[in-house]
Amino acid sequence: MSKLSSGETAFEALVSSIRSGTYRPGDRLREEEVGARLNLSRTPVREALRRLEAEGIVEHRPRIGAVVRALSHAEIVELYEMRIVLERTAAEMAAKHGAQAEFDALDDINQAIESVREDPAQAAALNQDFHRGLYLAGRNRFLMDAARALNNALLLLGPTTFTDPERIDEVTRQHRAIVEALRSGDEKAAGAAAEAHLQTSLRHRIKALGA
Secondary structure, X not given: OOOOOHHHHHHXXXXXXXXXXXXXXXXXXXXXXXXXXXXOOHHHHHHHHXXXXXXXXXXXXXXXXXXXXXXXXXXXHHHHHHHHHHHHHHHHHHHHHOOHHHHHHHHHHHHHHHHOOOOHHHHHHHXXXXXXXXXXXXXXXXXXXXXXXXXXXXXXXXXXXXXXXXXXXXXXXXXXXXXXXXXXXXXXXXXXXXXXXHHHXXXXXXXXXXX
């Protein structure tokens, strides 16, 4: 396995920090502060910031510098519109092509989400695993590529909405509905359950914008 360069290490560390919420949309990324946090010199940090800017995760503001980009209301709606199209298709394909063992794995992840309800960040990470597993069960590499293209935008959604225990209950209930449809091989029901789940997520995101 090839060793990551300092610039690649800085990039991966920054992406991880944005995903975890250490750095949030609107936060300024000062080279010195980031370098000190990652124990790296300013040169690889500067390289990582340029790459993040090229990939649309960071923007450069005059007299301020690098800032984690924040999605507008319209962009969040557009993002979820695309997620709905892709995940509905993924669920339909998973109902047709997926294996029962994969559905068991999705169910296990969903139970794990319930078990860590007191740790929103961990629950959110497991939620990402659930959705990744759904795409994998769909058996379509082009669909997977399309989903990966949204990953950068998903980083910019901001803090998780899983801080409310009732939200965890809602998410896991909707996940169970998806898994049940997958187990029965009902493509239409699986697609509808996936779409309903993301429509609910979008409502929570819009509500959080006004908070």
